[in-house]
Amino acid sequence: MMAAVRRLPVVVVLGATGTGKSKLAIELGQKFNGEIISADSMQIYEGLNIITNKVTSAEQLQCRHHLIGYVNPFTNTSNTVVNFRDKALPIIEKVAAEGKLPIIVGGTNYYIESLLWNFLVDPQAQDEGPDAKKSRMSNSGPVIHGRECPRSPGAGATPSGQLTTSGASSTRPGATQVAEASLGGEVTLEGKGEATPEGKGGTTLEGSRKAPIDRGTDREGGFKDIESSELHRQLTLVDPATAKKIHPHNRRKIIRALEVYGQHGVPLSDILKSQHASAGSAAAISGPARYEKTCIFWIQCDQRVLDARLDARVDAMMEQGLLQELHDFHSEYRHNMQGHCDYTLGMFQSIGFKEFHNYLLLPEDERDTVKGRQLRDEGLVLLKLATRQYAKRQVKWIRNRFLKRPGPGVLPVYGVDSTDVSLWADNVFKPACDILSAIQEDVSPGVPPLESGGAVTEHVYNVCDVCAGRVFTTLLEWEAHTSSRKHKRALSKQRKQMRQAAMLNSDVTSESTE
Structure with a gap:
């Protein structure tokens, strides 16, 4: 049995929503004595089973599932990837120690990355001085989770044959904010990473490079009254290498980078360099594989087949009572929050709420009016569109972060095809079983993994004065912009205006000399 345990891999099932990830995970779990670790940022919340497409109770009886519905959506709206990782890693180790197969499955690929690679940076408690933090940074071991992480007996293979990890995974309990190295070394952060509206005010961080940043109890803490452009300027002062990789309007990324500096006393870029060094390559976008x-x-x-499948699934969700589920949750949330609602946090990030938001705000007696039916139909159209777009973003993420991952940390990815569900056994389940069996027996699978590897993103900060000061943070983006028709038209217009101005000045000069 011990030899079998040592041969056990960690299995990951990726794919866009609607491709059959849960189905394959359950089938593999039944055949290979596995347990499933769900990696879905919305399925962690209690309730809302329809909109989050949770596995049913019957499906959970077929194979044991972990990390589904364990977070109260009303009392915890700030759950992060760090919280997820800290719960998931011990479960994976326990499953493997029991001689079972850990199967990670879910639609939140960022969560899956946090389990497969060491790349998260956890801001530490502010009671530590920056000198102590800098001392840790100067040591030879890789810096993971904001601390020195040399290999230890507890971090590698265990006498019982448990999974072998390539770095320590313990973290300070309660750490909530996250930063990481993304594709090509670009800094990305937990969450959607979208630019948020700028605040107002003039508070700065100048005066002391080592002063810890005072974070409040809300999402942005002491940054909430500072404009994004000013925050970006401050980041340029303390961590120029990171600042040039972040767009000045990307408020969330800027704040997270400032938090890391304020709480570590060390620029985020230095921490990431240490992680890259631990992976053995400056091209790596994270630490080593775990x-x-x-x-x-x-x-x-096939995308067209998947689009039709997703539209049909949304229709089925409506028939199952999706609107009532959303309405009940929406009403309970407003009651619990007593009017202090924030529809940008927690469960409200799930697809469905934004699309039906206006409909859900209608009084009950107005829902069956012409206006109500119109808002409901508009929400349905928007939900289908958002679901299809989300599936495309998932595919793009898989390609960029798993297949095109630069550096030595690329893991083999094997493709199976669920386009024709009538051929599921031949095109999905059997190939997956054959590949997994071969890996367990330490032999090469009969089919090669998908082609992988990618170029490192070259970060060059450019501002286009021709196009109203648009900012570009990578060379690829800049070259694409300067080659675009829009830029060329603007450049042509600018040159024409300059020629006209020059001719006018020339005429004025000639008249004055006469």
């Missing part, structure tokens, strides 16, 4: 042996399946599907 597990010695990983088997990743990507369930692929």
